[in-house]
Amino acid sequence: MTKTIRVxxxxxxxxxxxxxxxxxxxxxYLYARHHGGTFLIRIEDTDRKRHVEDGERSQLENLxxxxxxxxxxxxxxxxxxxxxxxxxxxxxxxxLLAEGKAYKSYVTEEELAAERERQEKAGETxxxxxxxxxxxxxxxxAYIAEREAAGIVPTVRLAVxxxxxxxxxxxxxxxxxxxxxxxxxxxxxxxxxxxxxxxFAVVVDDHDMQISHVIRGDDHIANTPKxxxxxxxxxxxxxxxxxxxxxxxxxxxxxxxxRDINTLQFxxxxxxKGYLPEAIFxxxxxxxxxxxGEDEIFSREQLIALFDExxxxxxxxxxxxxxxxxxxxxxxxxxxxxKIFALCKPYLEEAGRLTDKAEKLVELYKPQxxxxxxIVPLTDLFFSDFPELGEAEREVMAAETVPTVLEAFKxxxxxxxxxxxxxxxxxxxxxxxxxxxxxxxxxxxxxxxIAVSGEMHGPELPNTIYLLGRExxxxxxxxxxxxxxx
Ligand code: GLU
Numbered sequence: 001m002t003k004t005i006r007v008x009x010x011x012x013x014x015x016x017x018x019x020x021x022x023x024x025x026x027x028x029y030l031y032a033r034h035h036g037g038t039f040l041i042r043i044e045d046t047d048r049k050r051h052v053e054d055g056e057r058s059q060l061e062n063l064x065x066x067x068x069x070x071x072x073x074x075x076x077x078x079x080x081x082x083x084x085x086x087x088x089x090x091x092x093x094x095x096l097l098a099e100g101k102a103y104k105s106y107v108t109e110e111e112l113a114a115e116r117e118r119q120e121k122a123g124e125t126x127x128x129x130x131x132x133x134x135x136x137x138x139x140x141x142a143y144i145a146e147r148e149a150a151g152i153v154p155t156v157r158l159a160v161x162x163x164x165x166x167x168x169x170x171x172x173x174x175x176x177x178x179x180x181x182x183x184x185x186x187x188x189x190x191x192x193x194x195x196x197x198x199x200f201a202v203v204v205d206d207h208d209m210q211i212s213h214v215i216r217g218d219d220h221i222a223n224t225p226k227x228x229x230x231x232x233x234x235x236x237x238x239x240x241x242x243x244x245x246x247x248x249x250x251x252x253x254x255x256x257x258x259r260d261i262n263t264l265q266f267x268x269x270x271x272x273k274g275y276l277p278e279a280i281f282x283x284x285x286x287x288x289x290x291x292x293g294e295d296e297i298f299s300r301e302q303l304i305a306l307f308d309e310x311x312x313x314x315x316x317x318x319x320x321x322x323x324x325x326x327x328x329x330x331x332x333x334x335x336x337x338x339k340i341f342a343l344c345k346p347y348l349e350e351a352g353r354l355t356d357k358a359e360k361l362v363e364l365y366k367p368q369x370x371x372x373x374x375i376v377p378l379t380d381l382f383f384s385d386f387p388e389l390g391e392a393e394r395e396v397m398a399a400e401t402v403p404t405v406l407e408a409f410k411x412x413x414x415x416x417x418x419x420x421x422x423x424x425x426x427x428x429x430x431x432x433x434x435x436x437x438x439x440x441x442x443x444x445x446x447x448x449x450i451a452v453s454g455e456m457h458g459p460e461l462p463n464t465i466y467l468l469g470r471e472x473x474x475x476x477x478x479x480x481x482x483x484x485x486x
Pocket of ligand 1: 010011012044202215216220
């Protein structure tokens with residue numbers, strides 16, 4: 001029997017879209033699209049304290065930027081935000097209360113904290129101990145009346161089946177088992193403010209929205225037995241679960257953390273630096289999954305076709321910035337110039353460099369770019385003073401043959417007519433120097449490159465000279481000749 005596939009991405013709008021959440025969204029998306037299922041977005045906004053203004057909009061906008069689309073969401077469907085579903089949660093809480101499967105709890109924060117401290121001191125695992133334990137019915141009624149009179153607002157707790165065994169066959173990790181006795185006692189399903197807790201609301205929602213598979217990060221594993229308890233209490237069939245391994249920083253070997261300030265982790269960061277969304281999509285799709293084989297560059301369509309949940313990795317996914325840079329460069333290098341020029345335009349404009357040569361400059365640097373914002377520092381040569389030579393460059397320029405090469409090349413540039421000053425005519429001028437001086441190879445090219453651009457490495461030389469212009473190229477050469485005399 002095949003189930004209709006319905007999966008969801010359920011962000012809490014507590015901040016910007018993080019790469020870990022983007023991966024969850026992306027794998028659910030790929031799973032749904034591969035199997036012809038439905039992918040929906042539900043906003044889990046019951047934690048009012050952590051709510052961030054605009055969090056929902058920015059999450060959706062960044063998903064869209066990545067190229068992820070969805071079939072159902074708060075934009076098109078009523079009540080797809082948990083804050084709009086309070087009546088539904090209340091209905092089931094009332095049902096559980098009526099059936100004696102849940103109860104009102106009057107214990108105070110202070111009492112809980114004191115009990116926790118006692119347990120810690122005694123070396124016991126912290127757990128909630130039923131506050132009514134050992135009370136007769138009369139004592140219980142008196143306790144409740146007294147607390148209600150004192151204005152204490154109760155929470156609602158699920159009466160946990162301590163003898164229960166909660167297990168599931170995880171799509172990623174295989175069989176996982178929890179004992180009811182080990183989850184910390186009867187837990188809160190409704191907070192004092194009337195909002196359900198995450199573990200309760202998520203079950204009501206996943207059931208109500210007919211979710212077939214819950215694919216999420218493995219930080220949720222310990223929540224799953226609690227959720228299974230709610231399915232049990234409400235008499236519902238649980239969906240399949242799959243918990244993806246965490247993402248580690250390949251540099252530190254530790255869990256990718258928002259404190260790793262040198263690692264870009266928010267989709268917004270990549271967007272602002274001018275990465276191509278296709279590259280980020282491709283990179284994220286390989287965080288904890290791969291289709292097998294050596295290839296690493298895949299379009300969205302290919303990833304949808306290839307996606308196979310059985311290949312979700314059991315070991316942590318490594319976030320490797322170098323790989324991301326490599327991949328991003330590969331996408332930029334192979335993209336149409338039009339597209340990359342458009343991507344670079346805002347940065348050039350802001351730097352006041354959107355001149356008539358701008359597109360040519362982008363073409364020149366495209367093969368080496370990782371993100372579009374790099375176009376500004378890369379084009380410094382064309383807009384700033386000639387840089388002072390670095391140590392390595394000075395060393396190359398100390399060779400005896402250098403002045404000969406530079407003088408000869410300068411003379412050839414000067415001899416060119418204005419109409420002839422074109423990239424395809426500049427190469428022959430370099431070759432002519434070889435003929436005239438007998439100097440060739442590195443001894444020929446390096447000094448010219450350094451004299452013109454100030455650096456040993458850089459983009460294609462004839463085009464660089466062409467774009468610099470004859471006057472500026474000669475000025476640079478003169479400057480270096482002078483410098484070498486000192
Ligand atoms: N709102 C939860 C989160 O952002 C979703 C958990 C789930 O997928 O069940 O982590």
